[in-house]
Amino acid sequence: DGGITQSPKYLFRKEGQNVTLSCEQNLNHDAMYWYRQDPGQGLRLIYYSQIVNDFQKGDIAEGYSVSREKKESFPLTVTSAQKNPTAFYLCASNPGTSGYNEQFFGPGTRLTVL
Amino acid sequence: KQEVTQIPAALSVPEGENLVLNCSFTDSAIYNLQWFRQDPGKGLTSLLLIQSSQREQTSGRLNASLDKSSGRSTLYIAASQPGDSATYLCAVRDTNAGKSTFGDGTTLTVKP
Numbered sequence: 001d002g003g004i005t006q007s008p009k010y011l012f013r014k015e016g017q018n019v020t021l022s023c024e025q026n027l028n029h030d031a032m033y034w035y036r037q038d039p040g041q042g043l044r045l046i047y048y049s050q051i052v053n054d055f056q057k058g059d060i061a062e063g064y065s066v067s068r069e070k071k072e073s074f075p076l077t078v079t080s081a082q083k084n085p086t087a088f089y090l091c092a093s094n095p096g097t098s099g100y101n102e103q104f105f106g107p108g109t110r111l112t113v114l
Numbered sequence: 115k116q117e118v119t120q121i122p123a124a125l126s127v128p129e130g131e132n133l134v135l136n137c138s139f140t141d142s143a144i145y146n147l148q149w150f151r152q153d154p155g156k157g158l159t160s161l162l163l164i165q166s167s168q169r170e171q172t173s174g175r176l177n178a179s180l181d182k183s184s185g186r187s188t189l190y191i192a193a194s195q196p197g198d199s200a201t202y203l204c205a206v207r208d209t210n211a212g213k214s215t216f217g218d219g220t221t222l223t224v225k226p
Contacts (some may be wrong), residue, residue: 006157024181025136041218043216044216045213088155096125098145100146102163105150105157105159106157107157110155
């Protein structure tokens, strides 16, 4: 089945640690996105990539880093510089850079700082 | 900067009722508007996508409309069922920034 997978489903981090969240898609989509969702709120864009080896900052990129070495993979690293990382993280993709395309989402990773 | 507002934040209705969820946005320069459903602790499931040139889209008991000039969209749910209980989010894709802006969602509870 085609879709977006995220792992792990739950992640616990100690203060000062970097952690990496995985996002993989087999939809052959060019564009991929990372969002953060806090309780009772909508989604805020962290980073996005429209093509392999290229990515742009979203609205809340500070304390996060990404890479896009393969079309199907877009991992997100939450660094120790992110002061309040506890949140629900969602990865999304769409077929291309055209603005008319539909976005698809993965199941999410819940990150908790201990 | 695009801002997206969803009213009400929460809604509780008895089973069988028809209902309308609202989404408003401040910048009409959009490619499309997408409605999603989110169950607790889960990702987003796409319900309907309306392109900027379209007025409405329908899927089963769901109907979404778009009035770009007034910056409004509605999601109409007919004959609501307890299984419709979830949070519904709308997202607007801007032509200016090429990114999507999300509302905070409306949490719907349908009581049996």
